[in-house]
Amino acid sequence: MKRPSVKRSEPKMRFFTPELYLRFNSEVEDIADRANDDWETALCDYELHLKGLRKAMPASVSALARLDLHDAEWVGMDNGKNDAAWPKQLAIITLLKDNILYSLIYQLVHPVVFSVQKSAWPFSSKSKHWLYDEIDSTPEGYLHRILTSDGRILDIPFRSVNINQVRLPGVAKRNRVRQIA
């Protein structure tokens, strides 16, 4: 895979932005009320946006766009950053939600990019989890943007995606799986 010759811009959410999320959490009632309305608008805008993409979307990307991963525990991401033998075109995100272990396996167009962590993010960076995500199209494929609970945004430019789901048998075994992942 070619290294990009142009520096990639800082990842930004288009609909479910960190700024909107922070306003939604404001303790000033007027600000929070407006953010509630703005969020409803963002939901409608995103639905319209997805509607425009759906006809051309492969089934796997459409399935990704329908997944509800809000609050899924971020078990880990493998993208070969520290592994020279890792296939450069591959990234895998592992998540745990409602006793189901999800593996999102992306065939990349370019490397994934994380945004810089904002010092003003007021929420805990412990127990990192998935907050919100968006899917967009690009000339080379698709872009999955993910806002995580530590306030960072992950851009995943991909050509295709596979979604694996495994229902875990129970809590004790789940802890063992977490250690392996």
Add this chain to the structure above:
Amino acid sequence: MPNNISSIASPEIFAASLGRNGAVKCGSPLTESQAVAFRQLGLDVVVCGTNLAANRQLARKIESQANGHVKLCPPHKNAGRYALPHCQPDPRPPAGHTFYETPKRQAF
């Protein structure tokens, strides 16, 4: 279509369970202390009422009394058409949510 109970005049608290398409179903009515206990156990509760700010304030109060630091999460599109915003501990555990009604989203 489930019955909508958002005609209640002031915020009230109920035990909650989740239904299809993100629907939040009201169970037994709870006092504030009971709701706090529910949340400490990781169970879901919902605040119902016609005033968004009042619902949100009460939901935040319940969650913070139960679990300390709180964050509010609006519903994602994929959570279902009936999904409600909610308060949750920051960070988890415990599991569960304090849901609250909005002008456009009600419990059942």
